[in-house]
Amino acid sequence: MGGKQQKLLISMYHYTRDLKHSRYPQIRGLDINLFRKQMEFFSENFNVVTMEQVIAAVKGKKSLPEKALLLTFDDGYVDNYTVAFPILEEFGFQGSFFIPGKTFATHQLLDVNKIHYILASAQIESLVQDVKERIDYYRGKEFDYPTTEELWNQYAVANRYDGKDIIFVKRILQTILPEKLRNQISSELFEKYVGITEEQLAYELYMTREQIRTMKKHGMFIGLHGYDHYWLGNLSSNQMRKDITRALEILDEFIDREEWVMNYPYGSYNDDVLSFIKEQGACMGLTTRVKAAEIGLDDALQLPRLDCNDFPPVTENYSNF
Numbered sequence: 315m316g317g318k319q320q321k322l323l324i325s326m327y328h329y330t331r332d333l334k335h336s337r338y339p340q341i342r343g344l345d346i347n348l349f350r351k352q353m354e355f356f357s358e359n360f361n362v363v364t365m366e367q368v369i370a371a372v373k374g375k376k377s378l379p380e381k382a383l384l385l386t387f388d389d390g391y392v393d394n395y396t397v398a399f400p401i402l403e404e405f406g407f408q409g410s411f412f413i414p415g416k417t418f419a420t421h422q423l424l425d426v427n428k429i430h431y432i433l434a435s436a437q438i439e440s441l442v443q444d445v446k447e448r449i450d451y452y453r454g455k456e457f458d459y460p461t462t463e464e465l466w467n468q469y470a471v472a473n474r475y476d477g478k479d480i481i482f483v484k485r486i487l488q489t490i491l492p493e494k495l496r497n498q499i500s501s502e503l504f505e506k507y508v509g510i511t512e513e514q515l516a517y518e519l520y521m522t523r524e525q526i527r528t529m530k531k532h533g534m535f536i537g538l539h540g541y542d543h544y545w546l547g548n549l550s551s552n553q554m555r556k557d558i559t560r561a562l563e564i565l566d567e568f569i570d571r572e573e574w575v576m577n578y579p580y581g582s583y584n585d586d587v588l589s590f591i592k593e594q595g596a597c598m599g600l601t602t603r604v605k606a607a608e609i610g611l612d613d614a615l616q617l618p619r620l621d622c623n624d625f626p627p628v629t630e631n632y633s634n635f
């Protein structure tokens with residue numbers, strides 16, 4: 315292929331479900347009907363490639379076809395198994411599934427999902443109020459952190475998916491406050507707004523090890539998404555290594571330790587994360603930077619992706635990339 319760079323679009327999915335008939339229709343996901351239409355669109359307009367093809371291209375062994383597209387699913391939701399997987403098989407497409415180790419090892423609810431369900435159940439104005447009150451209440455007791463106004467000014471910044479109120483709640487509870495306090499506040503708000511227990515939600519939300527095995531047997535690709543779904547770029551080096559090592563151990567039966575693929579939770583990583591995963595055998599890394607990937611030009615450990623909402627039938631954004 316003579317060092318020629320090749321364009322690859324990578325589409326990112328989270329929840330894929332029948333939203334209308336679900337208990338939390340406000341959850342941000344791709345509805346089953348749109349998912350099917352999107353696969354129809356891909357079958358007519360793109361060449362959906364496998365992760366193995368992309369790995370070969372990254373290593374310079376084989377080129378990708380024109381209009382190459384890769385399908386990636388984050389977080390290990392059971393609706394990826396019950397809804398997306400059969401449709402993928404119907405179209406003869408491979409999906410790559412990135413599953414936090416904790417979800418199927420302990421069946422505990424990840425912070426990211428606690429927060430999604432709180433946001434899907436509460437009014438955002440009262441939620442921001444709740445979070446601010448709790449930040450003030452706990453300040454100076456066991457924990458110390460900046461004033462609420464400083465936190466708001468620094469972290470309430472809208473992005474392409476969410477307004478500043480939602481981003482404020484997410485960042486504070488995902489990574490900014492000390493872990494113990496974040497967990498406590500998230501659990502308080504979960505109890506106040508969501509109306510079921512965390513245990514119950516954890517059991518109905520994630521794929522089991524058996525289901526992951528079945529997908530793997532049917533040719534789907536399984537990759538890493540950390541153990542605890544932390545912002546890896548914000549952890550100490552020790553914590554970061556521990557989290558990734560734990561994930562590698564738990565996913566051992568699903569991955570090739572010499573050639574595995576990383577997907578950074580929240581798109582968060584730093585140079586330390588990159589050198590550690592490389593040392594551990596990672597050959598590719600997926601970020602949340604929004605761009606078409608250029609295989610042969612981009613660093614293989616930092617490949618950008620588009621969101622599933624960037625493609626029809628949702629939008630035509632993909633054509634700008």
Ligand SMILES: [Zn+2]
Pocket residue numbers: 388389426539543579580
């Ligand atoms: Zn994730």
